[in-house]
Amino acid sequence: MRVKTEKKRNEIIGIAGELFRSQGYGAVSMATIASAVGGSKGTLYGYFPSKEELFAAFVVTAGHQRWQEFIAFPDKAGSIDAKLKALGRNYLRFLLSDEIMSVNRLVIAEAVRFPELGRIFYENGPRSVIGVIAATLEQAAQAGELNIADPTAAAWRFKALCEARLFEQYLWAIRSSVTDAEIMENVEPACMIFLESFRA
Structure with missing residues (x-):
């Protein structure tokens, strides 16, 4: 089982945030984010169970x-x-x-x-x-x-x-x-x- 790290979490939030800003929330899927991050959807869902939770993390971090x-x-x-x-x-x-x-x-x-x-x-x-x-x-x-x-x-x-x-x-x-x-x-x-x- 892959160990979750704060660095990876922040990387995901940063990349997702840029995608949300440039393409809009609706146009960005978890698959799109996973591809941009360079990992699997399974890894992404391990950090954020839903796109809504990822967006909430983006708002807080921003x-x-x-x-x-x-x-x-x-x-x-x-x-x-x-x-x-x-x-x-x-x-x-x-x-x-x-x-x-x-x-x-x-x-x-x-x-x-x-x-x-x-x-x-x-x-x-x-x-x-x-x-x-x-x-x-x-x-x-x-x-x-x-x-x-x-x-x-x-x-x-x-x-x-x-x-x-x-x-x-x-x-x-x-x-x-x-x-x-x-x-x-x-x-x-x-x-x-x-x-x-x-x-x-």
Whole structure:
């Protein structure tokens, strides 16, 4: 029995990810992936029992480095104003990165025919983002800085405010780069509007 290794697993994910990006989820079969990897379908299924599980691993791996950068915002003990600005800035850097945007476009293109992709992406992406934002808002509410009854609902509002305009421009390939100054031009009014609604 062939011993599974982390190196081989990562190789499979990398090759499958490139195929998903270039050809689309539906056009890529496990046989295609196995051929590109240079092994048998049996070996591939030994690592990933289904294409859905392989796609989930691709989503997680594609965003891993960017995710670490997103959650590493400083000054967690500072004011809610500073925390929201840092959180919004890091979120937009995360969202607009090439890695995350390519997965977003892939899921949007294929989700109608393959609804499982939307679920996989949501569970491994937006749901985790909302969890981080909601936890920050809940802490601020407990500290008396915000008046929020439902941190999760408020997190969705904050996320949408930060995304305004820039996300659509990236998604539709109207633009492909953004400066930190342009990110803050989105984040600062988003924070102001949010705090006007929820500041205690």
